[in-house]
Amino acid sequence: MATTHLSYEQLCEENQALRARLAEAEHLLAERTAAERRARAILDTLDTGVLIIDADERCAFANARAAGIFHLTPAELVGTALVALLPPAATTAYQAHTQRLLAAPAAEEQAATLTLPIGTRTFVVADQVLPSTQGDGAVRLSSWRDITERTRAEAALRESEARYRGLFDHMAEGYAYCQMLFEHGVAQDWIYCDVNAAFEALTGLHDVRGKRVSEAIPGIRETDPELFAIYARVALTGTLEKFELFVDALQQWFSISVYSPARGYFVAVFDVITERKRTEAELQVALTKYRTLFDAFPLGISVSDATGTIVETNAMAERLLGLGREEQRQREIDGAEWQIVRPDGTPMPAEEYASVRALSEQCLVANVEMGVMTPRGATTWINVTAAPLPLDDYGVVIAYGDITARRLAEAALRESQQNLEALIENTDGSIWSVDAQYRLIVGNRLYQHNVRAALGRPLTAGESVLAPDLPQAALDEWRAYYDRALHRGPFSVEATTRFTAEPHTVEYRLSPITTVTGQRVGVTVYGRDITERKRIEAALRQLNETLEQRVAARTDELSRANVDLARAARLKDEFLATMSHELRTPLSSILGRLELLQEELDGPLTPRQVASLQRIETSGQQLLALINDILDLSTIEAGKLTLARAAVDVALVCQRSRQQVSASALKKRMMLSTTLDPQVVTIQADARRLTQILVNLLANAVKFTPEGGQIGLEVHGDPEQQRATFTVWDSGIGIAEADLPRLFQPFVQLDGGLNRLYEGTGLGLALVRRLTEAHQGSVTVESTPGQGSRFSVSLPWAPGHA
Helix, strand or coil, rough: CCCCCHHHHHHHHHHHHHHHHHHHHHHHHHHHHHHHHHHHHHHHCCEEEEEEEECCEEEECCCHHHHHHHCHHHHCCCCCCCCHCCCCHHHHHHHHHHHHHHHCCCCCCCEEEEEECCCCCCEEEEEEEEEECCCCCCCEEEEECCHHHHHHHHHHHHHHHHHHHHHHHCCCCCCEEEEEECCCCCEEEEEEECCCHHHHHCCCCCCCCCHHHHCCCCCHHHHHEEEEEEEHHHHHCCCCEEEEEEECCCCCCEEEEECCCCCCEEEEEEEHHHHHHHHHHHHHHHHHHHHHHHHHHCCCCECCCCCCEEEEECCCHHHHHHCEEEEHCCCCCCCCCCCCCCCCCCCCCHHHHHHHHHHCCCCEEEEEEEEEEECCCCEEEEEEEEECCEEECCEEEEEEEEEEEHHHHHHHHHHHHHHHHHHHHHHEEEEEEEEEEEEEECHHHHHHHHHHHHCCCCCCCCCCCCCCCCCHHHHHHHHHHHHHHHHHHCCEEEECCCCCCCCCCEEEEEEEECCCCCCCEEEEEEEEEEEEEEEEEHHHHHHHHHHHHHHHHHHHHHHHHHHHHHHHCCCCHHHHHHHHHHHHHHHHHHHHHHHHHHCCCCCCCCHHHHHHHHHHHHHHHHHHHHHHHHHHHHHHHHHCCCCCCCEEEEHHHHHHHHHHHHHHHHCCCCEEECCCCCCCCCCEEHHHHHHHHHHHHHHHHHHHHCCEEEEEEEEEEEECCEEEEEEECCCCCCCCHHHHHHHHHHHHHCCCCCCCCCCCCCCHHHHHHHHHHCCEEEEEEEEEEECCEEEEEEEECCCCCC
């Protein structure tokens, strides 16, 4: 081997290099030592224990926290096998943990975690195998974190959660934790985040967690908008709200308390109160019925407490006592304010009140009558019944009815009975009554007087009226009378009395005494002396016989007079008919000759002659009209008038009637108007007689209307009544109401003086009435003196038929 020799220079250079490397190594060592001190200081401040375990399972490093776990110092812990420090219960778990960690393939990350209890403490051990550069086995970094408090907290939390869940699931009230869903600030839906078992039981909804309410209850937003509004308001504002609501979608009443644990969320705690609501409604109905019955009850009712203070009263009590409910509640049942009197009118002390006695004696006190002085000064008489109430805080209930009317009736009955007794005693007849065994019940003074006259003594009540002192015939007769009235009913009989020296005729009226059940228990007898009446009746019969003879004679005289009158009337009618006929024949000749003269066939006439002929014609026509009226009236009175009925043109009849009076109307400068109903076209009537009716009415209108006046003819149809009415009106002098009854009598004129202003015979309206009645019609008149008249003729009319 060749030997290399270094020169001195080379040795110095190498020595310097070695020194430099030594200095660098010392520097690095110092830095490493400082770094280790800093690392240890940092590790010692950790609350997690840090250990380095070498390949022999001994501690190569431990920080202060790790040493404290085993109650050693870090120096004492280094070099100690860790399993030697563990309690037996933890050793097995730790060894298994180590084996799993070291058995993992090196290619994978060799790390594991173990929860390890040591004494009263619990640690989480996290081990990781560190890469080794020496190749002498695995080195582990182990961190020990004390989780005792966290474990305790987690256990407490789990216990709390278990208690909460148990409480939550066993709550009697329904619970729903929900998230409200909004769109543009408007609640659209909500999601059930959590619900309890009671929620499902009360609502009937199942598996709703995570669902929208619109899925669980379709249509609820439309059926129950108020519920949506409340939940949305609480979810936004966080304000607690409590309410009761009928949820239409579930058909149930709910009592709900809703609050918000966070914005947008709400919790609803609820209970179903449908049955309570139904009970409340039924209770309200019952209370209403009770109050209605209480106030409508025909008796006054008051209730007092245990101290006697009135606590309740009804409407009838207000009316009977004249005090309002509040006024009564301010009183006690034995208070000095009450002014109470006994039935005899003397003041009644409080200890006699039925209410006070029932309260003190604790028993029913019934039918106590008293008078109550009302604030108005009147006395109301009441019948009181009071009973103790077996209820806490209550005393007695008092019921009282108004007997004022009964007491007044009793007083009136007593007065009436006294008056009746006085009347019976002072009547001019004898009155007595007997029972079914003929025993005297009562008899008036006159009866006893008659009995005393017959028997020499009066009869007492209960003694038989069929005294053996009387003749047997009289006894049998009266026994038969009593039996007949008792079994067959009321009857009257006349008998001759034997109670006086002179015989008297007495009318007896016997009537049975009947109970309310219809049983006949006796007989009442009223006897009236009719001797004088019988005498007067006999005298009247004799007088009547005389009067009948005189009446018969007078009747014969009247019969003969009636025959003479009928003959005179017939002769009058015959004379009028004959005279009218005899007058009309020469008058017709005169008028015919007059017409020839006016035609000047015998030569021309002078103006004076023409005027004379016109006056003769006017007078002749008036005379002829009078004769025709007399003949018509005579024909109607004799029942010989025959109507030629046919379909009459109403407009044509009215036109012809106007034409016959138009000249007279024109002379007096009158306006004559006509108004026709278009539906009245024809009417079944005698055309000549209908024209005569209208002409007579129009002529009268012209006659009794001053110059320049107005007259008119109107026709109206009434389809419902099937009548057509012809009305003639005027603005003339009118007719006084007192004269209307004489208006249609023949030969009667209302202007009957010697200097009558209006000419006429008084036959016109009489003919109008008789001709109208012959047509089955009627005539009416309306008139006001100085203003005019309206004469209306109503005739049968069938619309649409000729």
